[in-house]
Amino acid sequence: MGIAGAQQEQGGQDPAQAAVAVLEGIELLRLNLYIASNHSRKVYKVRIGEAAEALRVSPATVRRWEISGKITAERTPGGQRRYDLSALLPDKFSIDSPTRRTVAYARVASHDQSADLERQKQVLELYCAKQGWTFSVVADLGSGMNYHKKGLKQLLRDIIAGDIGRLVIAHKDRLLRFGAELVFAICEAKQVEVVILSHDPGPQDCP
Structure with missing residues (x-):
């Protein structure tokens, strides 16, 4: 314009x-x-500790699931893992x-x-x-x-x-x-x- x-x-x-x-x-x-x-409030891409808490498992289990391909993680520009709770627990976070x-x-x-x-x-x-x-x-x-x-x-x-x-x-x-x-x-x-x-x-x- x-x-x-x-x-x-x-x-x-x-x-x-x-x-x-x-x-x-x-x-x-x-x-x-x-x-x-x-x-x-209501931020669904979280760190591994928060993902583990939401899934009610240990961070080590979250890492193991990621390595096996059961779940995936995104990477921030700084290389930090972020887990999408809306994908992991769609009934709760959607x-x-x-x-x-x-x-x-x-x-x-x-x-x-x-x-x-x-x-x-x-x-x-x-x-x-x-x-x-x-x-x-x-x-x-x-x-x-x-x-x-x-x-x-x-x-x-x-x-x-x-x-x-x-x-x-x-x-x-x-x-x-x-x-x-x-x-x-x-x-x-x-x-x-x-x-x-x-x-x-x-x-x-x-x-």
Whole structure:
């Protein structure tokens, strides 16, 4: 999107102010990512001791099972083992757990697009219903460069709290025009499945 588009989304804001708003939003998302990656609640990729405790065996048994191929471990960039409890104990640790919700998020830029917002919500509702998911819909009216929308802030809080197991959106730009990848990184850190219905922005995704 060019400077003119940025000005339009920011309600006539000049390019410098728009750039500052984007940078502030990115910093906010980085802070949320830091919180998510260090938040102890409902983190399912754990160290060997925590995996052993969850499985009610000794760490030596976990190592033996890994060597035999019975279970697998991921490696962090620093070479540390991490065990995915959602794979080891899916009945207890799953994104489909009743305590973790499916949320569909819809957004348009202005009140003039309220009809588009309703259509977007209907598409999300139909898709989630066809999958047999129990879900709720969060809808925002506001610029994709606004990182302080009520629905978006609540969505991030719920993801960080571990209350959401699946996020469904029509297109990644429905979250944010810039910075959606950081939201996806938070989702990854919190074991949230992200479902994107279309990778083609289409006319409804502008601005």
